[in-house]
Amino acid sequence: MSSTPPRVTAVDTYDIRFPTSRELDGSDAMNPDPDYSAAYVVLRTDDPDGHQGHGFTFTIGRGNDVQVAAIRALSHHVVGRPLDALCADPGSLNRDLIGDSQLRWLGPEKGVMHMAIGAVVNAAWDLAAKRAAKPLWRLLAEADPEWLVSQVDFRYIADALTPEEALDLLKAGRQGATDRTARLVERGYPGYTTSPGWLGYSDEKLTRLARQAVADGFTQIKLKVGADLDDDIRRCRTARAVVGPDIRMAIDANQRWNVGDAVQWTNALAEFEPYWVEEPTSPDDILGHALIRRGVAPVKVATGEHVQNRVVFKQLLQAGAIDILQIDAARVGGVNENLAILLLAAKFGVPVCPHAGGVGLCELVQHLSMFDFVALSGTTEDRVIEYVDHLHEHFVDPVVVRQGHYAAPTAPGFSATMHASSIAEFTYPDGEFWVKDLATTAPESTQAPESTEQNGAAA
Amino acid sequence: MSSTPPRVTAVDTYDIRFPTSRELDGSDAMNPDPDYSAAYVVLRTDDPDGHQGHGFTFTIGRGNDVQVAAIRALSHHVVGRPLDALCADPGSLNRDLIGDSQLRWLGPEKGVMHMAIGAVVNAAWDLAAKRAAKPLWRLLAEADPEWLVSQVDFRYIADALTPEEALDLLKAGRQGATDRTARLVERGYPGYTTSPGWLGYSDEKLTRLARQAVADGFTQIKLKVGADLDDDIRRCRTARAVVGPDIRMAIDANQRWNVGDAVQWTNALAEFEPYWVEEPTSPDDILGHALIRRGVAPVKVATGEHVQNRVVFKQLLQAGAIDILQIDAARVGGVNENLAILLLAAKFGVPVCPHAGGVGLCELVQHLSMFDFVALSGTTEDRVIEYVDHLHEHFVDPVVVRQGHYAAPTAPGFSATMHASSIAEFTYPDGEFWVKDLATTAPESTQAPESTEQNGAAA
Numbered sequence: 001m002s003s004t005p006p007r008v009t010a011v012d013t014y015d016i017r018f019p020t021s022r023e024l025d026g027s028d029a030m031n032p033d034p035d036y037s038a039a040y041v042v043l044r045t046d047d048p049d050g051h052q053g054h055g056f057t058f059t060i061g062r063g064n065d066v067q068v069a070a071i072r073a074l075s076h077h078v079v080g081r082p083l084d085a086l087c088a089d090p091g092s093l094n095r096d097l098i099g100d101s102q103l104r105w106l107g108p109e110k111g112v113m114h115m116a117i118g119a120v121v122n123a124a125w126d127l128a129a130k131r132a133a134k135p136l137w138r139l140l141a142e143a144d145p146e147w148l149v150s151q152v153d154f155r156y157i158a159d160a161l162t163p164e165e166a167l168d169l170l171k172a173g174r175q176g177a178t179d180r181t182a183r184l185v186e187r188g189y190p191g192y193t194t195s196p197g198w199l200g201y202s203d204e205k206l207t208r209l210a211r212q213a214v215a216d217g218f219t220q221i222k223l224k225v226g227a228d229l230d231d232d233i234r235r236c237r238t239a240r241a242v243v244g245p246d247i248r249m250a251i252d253a254n255q256r257w258n259v260g261d262a263v264q265w266t267n268a269l270a271e272f273e274p275y276w277v278e279e280p281t282s283p284d285d286i287l288g289h290a291l292i293r294r295g296v297a298p299v300k301v302a303t304g305e306h307v308q309n310r311v312v313f314k315q316l317l318q319a320g321a322i323d324i325l326q327i328d329a330a331r332v333g334g335v336n337e338n339l340a341i342l343l344l345a346a347k348f349g350v351p352v353c354p355h356a357g358g359v360g361l362c363e364l365v366q367h368l369s370m371f372d373f374v375a376l377s378g379t380t381e382d383r384v385i386e387y388v389d390h391l392h393e394h395f396v397d398p399v400v401v402r403q404g405h406y407a408a409p410t411a412p413g414f415s416a417t418m419h420a421s422s423i424a425e426f427t428y429p430d431g432e433f434w435v436k437d438l439a440t441t442a443p444e445s446t447q448a449p450e451s452t453e454q455n456g457a458a459a
Numbered sequence: 460m461s462s463t464p465p466r467v468t469a470v471d472t473y474d475i476r477f478p479t480s481r482e483l484d485g486s487d488a489m490n491p492d493p494d495y496s497a498a499y500v501v502l503r504t505d506d507p508d509g510h511q512g513h514g515f516t517f518t519i520g521r522g523n524d525v526q527v528a529a530i531r532a533l534s535h536h537v538v539g540r541p542l543d544a545l546c547a548d549p550g551s552l553n554r555d556l557i558g559d560s561q562l563r564w565l566g567p568e569k570g571v572m573h574m575a576i577g578a579v580v581n582a583a584w585d586l587a588a589k590r591a592a593k594p595l596w597r598l599l600a601e602a603d604p605e606w607l608v609s610q611v612d613f614r615y616i617a618d619a620l621t622p623e624e625a626l627d628l629l630k631a632g633r634q635g636a637t638d639r640t641a642r643l644v645e646r647g648y649p650g651y652t653t654s655p656g657w658l659g660y661s662d663e664k665l666t667r668l669a670r671q672a673v674a675d676g677f678t679q680i681k682l683k684v685g686a687d688l689d690d691d692i693r694r695c696r697t698a699r700a701v702v703g704p705d706i707r708m709a710i711d712a713n714q715r716w717n718v719g720d721a722v723q724w725t726n727a728l729a730e731f732e733p734y735w736v737e738e739p740t741s742p743d744d745i746l747g748h749a750l751i752r753r754g755v756a757p758v759k760v761a762t763g764e765h766v767q768n769r770v771v772f773k774q775l776l777q778a779g780a781i782d783i784l785q786i787d788a789a790r791v792g793g794v795n796e797n798l799a800i801l802l803l804a805a806k807f808g809v810p811v812c813p814h815a816g817g818v819g820l821c822e823l824v825q826h827l828s829m830f831d832f833v834a835l836s837g838t839t840e841d842r843v844i845e846y847v848d849h850l851h852e853h854f855v856d857p858v859v860v861r862q863g864h865y866a867a868p869t870a871p872g873f874s875a876t877m878h879a880s881s882i883a884e885f886t887y888p889d890g891e892f893w894v895k896d897l898a899t900t901a902p903e904s905t906q907a908p909e910s911t912e913q914n915g916a917a918a
Contacts, residue, residue, distance in 0.1 A: 031560045061561035062532060063572065069528040070571065073521060101490045102521035108714065108765060110743070111570020112529065113522065156741040159718040159750070255567065259618040282615040284569070284770040286745060287777055291618070306567060311743040318746055 006083045008053075010044040011075035011120070013068045016418070017061060017428040018359065018391055019437065027200035029226035030254040035061035036359045036391060037428075039068045039116070040418065043123045047083055053127030054416040057115040058330050058358040064428065070116035073103060078120060087128035091151040094121050094336040098153065110308035114333055121334025122364065126414035135409040136335070137370035141177060145170035152340045156311045160318055166343045173346075173376040180374045188405030189370055190380055191387040192220035192250070194357060196239065199224045203238055210242040217404035220248035220275065220384055226256035229268060236272035245273075252278035255306065259288040263295035276300040276324050283307045289321035302326055305355035309333065310340045317348040326386075328355045329364035335414075342372050352377070357388035362399045363415035366406045394422035465542045467512075469503040470534035470579075472527045475877070476520060476887040477818065477850055478896065486659035488685035489713040493519035495818045495850060496887075498526035498575070499877065502582045506542055510589040513875040514582030516574040517789050517817040523887065529575035532562060537579060546587035550610040553580050553795040557612065569767035573792055580793025581823065585873035594868040595794070596829035600636060604629035611799045615770045619777055625802045632805075632835040639833045647864030648829055649839055650846040651679035651709070653816060655698065658683045662697055669701040676863035679707035679734065679843055685715035688727060695731040704732075711737035714765065718747040722754035735759040735783050742766045748780035761785055764814035768792065769799045776807040783841075787814040788823035794873075801831050811836070816847035821858045822874035825865045853881035 021033035037060060043053035057067045077096050086093060097117040098109065106113040129136040140148070149166050193216070196209035206223075213221050223239055225232040232251075239249060251274045257265060262280035277299050281288050283306035293301040304326030307313055316322045325345045327338055345352045354369055356362040362385070369385050377383075385406055392398035396417040400407040409415050425432045480492035496519060502512035516526045536555050545552060556576045557568065565572040588595040599607070608625050652675070655668035665682075672680050682698055684691040691710075698708060710733045716724060721739035736758050740747050742765035752760040763785030766772055775781045784804045786797055804811045813828055815821040821844070828844050836842075844865055851857035855876040859866040868874050884891045 030563065034561065034564075059561070060564045062559065063529075063562045063565045066525065066529045066532050066565065066571065069525045070522075073525050100521065102493065102519050104489065105493075105519045106522045106525065106571050106574075108742070110767060111572060112525065112565050113571060115565075154717075156717060156744060156747070159747065258613075258615060282770045283567070284768065285615060285774065287774045288615070288618065308569060309743065311741045315744065315746045 006045055006047045008043050008078050008081045008083065008086070009046050011072070011078050012042045012044060013071050014038075014040040014042075014423055015064050015068045015428045016040050016359075016423060016426050016431075017064055017434070018426055019433070020390065021061070027198045028224040028252065028254040029199060029256040031060060032200070037061055037064040038359045038418070039064050039071055039119060040423065041071050041119050041123050043078060043120075043127055045083055045127070047131065049131070051127055051130045053123035053125075053130075054414070054418070055119040055121070055123030055126060055334075056330065056360060056416065057119045058361055060358075066112055067116060070112045071119055073113075074100075074116055074120050083127070083131065086124055087131050089150070090121060090124045090128055091153075091336050093124050094151075094153065094333065097121065098333060109311070109333065114309060115331060118330055118332055118334040118337070121336060122330065122414060122416065125335045126416045130413040133412045135367065135411060136414045137367040137374070137409065138181075140367070140371040141181065141374040145174060148339060151336050152343065153310075153336060154340070157314045157340060157344065160314045161340075161344055161347050165347060169343055169346050169376065173378055176378065177375050180378065184370055184374060184408050188402065188407045189366065189373060190384045191218065191401055191404055191406050192222060192248070192384040193218045193387050193389075194222040194252075195389050196221055197223035197252070199227055203235065206235060207238060207242050210239050214243055214247060217402075218247075218387075219404060220250060222250040222252055222278070222386070224254065225251045225269065226253035226265070229265060232265075232269060236269050236274070240272045248275040250274060250276045250278060250302070253280050255279045255282055257281050259285070259291050262292045266292075266296040266299055270296075270299060274299050276302040278302040278326070279306070284312065286312065286315045286319050286321055289316060290319045293321055293323065300324055302353065304328060305331060307331070310337050310344065313341050314344055317344055317350060322350065325350050325352050326355045327352055327365065327368060329361055329368060335368070338368050342368065342376055346372075346377050351382045353383055354385050356386040357390065359391050360395060360416060360418070362387055362392070362406075363395050363397070366399060366409065367414060370408055394418050465504055465506045467502050467537050467540045467542065467545070468505050470531070470537050471501045471503060472530050473497075473499040473501075473882055474523050474527045474887045475499050475818075475882060475885050476523055476893070477885055478892070479849065480520070486657045487683040487711065487713040488658060488715040490519060491659070496520050496523040497818045497877070498523050498530055498578060499882065500530050500578050500582050502537060502579075502586055504542055504586070506590070508590070510586055512582035512584075512586030512589075513873070513877070514578040514580070514585060514793075515789065515819060515875065516578045517820055519817075525571055526575060529571045530578055532572075533559075533575055533579050542586070542590065545583055546590050548609070549580060549583045549587055550612075550795050552583050553610075553612065553792060556580065557792060568770070568792065573767065574790060577789055577791055577793040577796070580795060581789065581873060581875065584794045585875045589872040592871045594826065594870060595873045596826040596833070596868065597640075599826070599830040600640065600833040604633060607798060610795050611802065612769075612795060613799070616773045616799060616803065619773045620799075620803055620806050624806060628802055628805050628835065632837055635837060636834050639837065643829055643833060643867050647861065647866045648825065648832060649843045650677065650860055650863055650865050651681060651707070651843040652677045652846050652848075653681040653711075654848050655680055656682035656711075658686055662694065665694060666697060666701050669698050673702055673706060676861075677706075677846075678863060679709060681709040681711055681737070681845070683713065684710045684728065685712035685724070688724060691724075691728060695728050695733070699731045707734040709733060709735045709737060709761070712739050714738045714741055716740050718744070718750050721751045725751075725755040725758055729755075729758060733758050735761040737761040737785070738765070743771065745771065745774045745778050745780055748775060749778045752780055752782065759783055761812065763787060764790060766790070769796050769803065772800050773803055776803055776809060781809065784809050784811050785814045786811055786824065786827060788820060788827060794827070797827050801827065801835055805831075805836050810841045812842055813844050815845040816849065818850050819854060819875060819877070821846055821851070821865075822854050822856070825858060825868065826873060829867055853877050
């Protein structure tokens with residue numbers, strides 16, 4: 001036990017990869033063979049209570065090592081920080097990471113470097129919530145509105161949302177929060193499931209999983225589309241027949257189309273009454289989404305899992321380009337930027353339906369939606385969190401989904417902590433699983449064999 | 460000499476950093492202390508004539524190792540490719556790199572991974588031009604229009620530019636190309652200089668360098684602004700007094716402002732008649748640029764050095780958000796994507812004034828503007844290539860600027876090849892310069908000391 005105030009002592013990184021491509025889990029029109037992976041980071045501390053901050057970037061295999069390198073490039077901003085100051089103001093870390101002028105050149109605020117910032121910032125919030133002995137959703141929901149506003153970077157969004165407007169929204173959101181907390185704890189937050197709809201699944205598996213989804217209490221499912229129109233028509237017909245007219249059915253093209261194709265293809269599936277069409281084109285194409293939205297109504301347009309930052313979300317809202325805003329907990333710069341995005345969505349009155357699945361994305365993003373319900377938007381109407389039943393067993397506090405609802409987490413933190421045994425087994429290429437696997441198979445599905453990247457090293 | 464067709468035998472990468480921050484060269488409102496750097500790649504071959512392909516991503520110091528890791532992650536797509544097929548169709552490599560479904564998750568088509576693709580694709584074009592014994596501008600300008608169209612990825616831009624429209628533009632651009640080639644070879648391509656205007660320079664240095672710029676034959680200079688309005692007013696007044704009313708003076712805020720600030724600040728400098736205001740806000744803010752353009756006219760709005768891809772350029776043009784489009788040779792996915800962007804600019808009738816400077820950016824981008832002049836837009840009116848007199852001595856075929864004009868390169872290739880001695884000296888942290896430097900100074904200006912990145916290793 002040190003007599004100096006506790007600090008971050010090290011930033012450890014891990015290249016963790018799960019061989020999901022073997023089962024075609026997660027297969028869609030753009031991602032035929034993902035190996036769900038995490039560039040995982042642990043903020044080690046000398047906190048007398050032993051708390052550490054966990055975070056990660058989700059990737060789908062190759063390039064996870066690049067993401068790990070990016071996280072390491074940030075570590076000098078973190079090591080040595082006093083925990084009290086860091087946890088009292090995670091926004092200070094966020095500002096320093098975003099503001100590193102040399103690293104900023106590699107974005108700015110997008111792609112590999114920005115996701116690395118998100119991993120580190122989220123790890124700081126995990127640490128803050130653990131030290132506060134609260135699940136993150138509750139820490140945020142009970143926080144002072146002025147303090148929440150101080151956690152938001154208004155640069156580049158002030159033309160759409162001022163700090164004063166943000167404060168008003170958060171103060172209004174506080175009304176009735178106690179009742180909503182009680183409702184959330186009692187009933188959970190509604191989810192929807194993508195498990196039936198992966199492109200690589202047979203019609204038989206689609207039918208079986210769609211039926212199971214309804215039996216499990218979900219009121220919405222999602223199907224991947226965009227590779228072949230005849231296949232999509234058959235699969236949508238099959239799914240609609242199984243779930244009946246009252247279950248919402250979303251379709252997801254994973255950026256497969258040009259603007260014109262998106263309109264035509266979606267309208268060709270309109271008879272099956274898709275609730276929303278997701279990622280119809282490039283996530284960068286704000287004006288394209290606006291055109292598509294006008295061309296496919298009443299089918300709603302949703303996007304966000306690949307939207308790089310608050311600046312693009314701002315414009316999607318300003319341009320009236322989306323009906324549904326899909327935050328992702330690990331794509332943007334972490335909790336601070338997602339606060340900005342939730343506030344923008346609230347300002348524009350657009351419902352937030354988070355992207356999840358992958359590795360640990362459900363675990364993270366549930367906290368953000370639950371905060372939004374309790375203390376910002378105040379409603380779950382037309383709001384659902386994506387749910388995919390993959391890889392939860394690797395987390396110490398996995399999501400609990402009952403009757404189609406996410407149960408409110410009770411454990412302190414951001415639910416980001418992975419089991420040490422999982423890290424040990426699936427670290428690439430030196431974990432037990434990969435050592436065995438690489439000895440028997442060609443490694444090309446996840447990584448060029450000549451990589452010299454070290455895994456699990458402290459930085 | 461092998462009896463099999465020649466191939467790419469290895470992808471070598473180098474982390475090269477120049478200590479430019481010591482002189483405040485390159486200092487602006489967002490980048491106070493850049494160490495100009497290159498994540499450098501060499502496609503090694505067994506070409507009987509010994510040709511190799513050189514390319515790089517420009518960075519400003521920290522994170523250059525992340526960029527090197529990203530280039531390495533692409534190497535399995537390149538090693539083993541037959542050179543004849545690669546050089547006959549660099550677009551095939553471009554498609555494979557962009558289309559890697561696992562790596563795509565880290566973008567898509569933006570930031571670190573996309574710049575890595577640009578470095579590798581540009582190296583392939585360097586190789587193709589060397590094997591064709593032509594400077595790249597001439598290879599492109601003399602290429603068959605149908606073939607050029609085949610090199611463009613129309614995904615996500617077809618709503619603004621179809622392959623048929625691109626072909627028409629290129630066929631029209633071919634008319635008079637022989638005459639324009641002769642004019643280009645005789646007179647060169649106009650440039651402008653940013654050398655006087657770095658924020659870190661004293662008024663005396665600004666005055667001296669602005670006077671020198673006019674004496675050197677430049678008809679446009681550029682000043683960095685955005686840190687302090689009073690300073691900017693004084694510096695603009697000083698520069699305008701030195702250069703007189705007939706020299707164009709651009710100002711560059713390097714993304715410093717919100718939308719409202721950009722309008723106010725630019726208008727506060729209007730009395731000094733800036734020709735354009737560059738990067739007034741986030742490069743992601745298409746709608747913001749459109750607002751700014753309406754608010755600052757007749758001052759023109761320019762952006763592009765941080766614009767991530769053709770999808771964002773497309774929208775900047777569709778939204779009428781810019782007067783000047785600033786391509787960068789090493790920010791987007793390489794020559795193929797810059798062909799798309801030049802075609803978009805030609806379609807919308809917006810002049811292209813490339814970003815350059817840094818390390819080697821002048822060397823690369825001159826080829827693109829010269830192709831555009833000879834065989835696409837057909838004009839240099841209101842078009843200038845940025846010029847900064849830094850670090851050219853490290854290149855085997857450095858740019859030659861006379862009387863404010865870039866001389867047309869004559870050496871085969873993309874002018875990307877760095878001297879082996881420069882690579883050896885400035886490779887970080889094991890090159891001679893850095894070994895000596897790191898022994899005497901704290902390393903924090905360029906890199907966290909705990910980095911384990913290896914440099915110069917073959918991947």
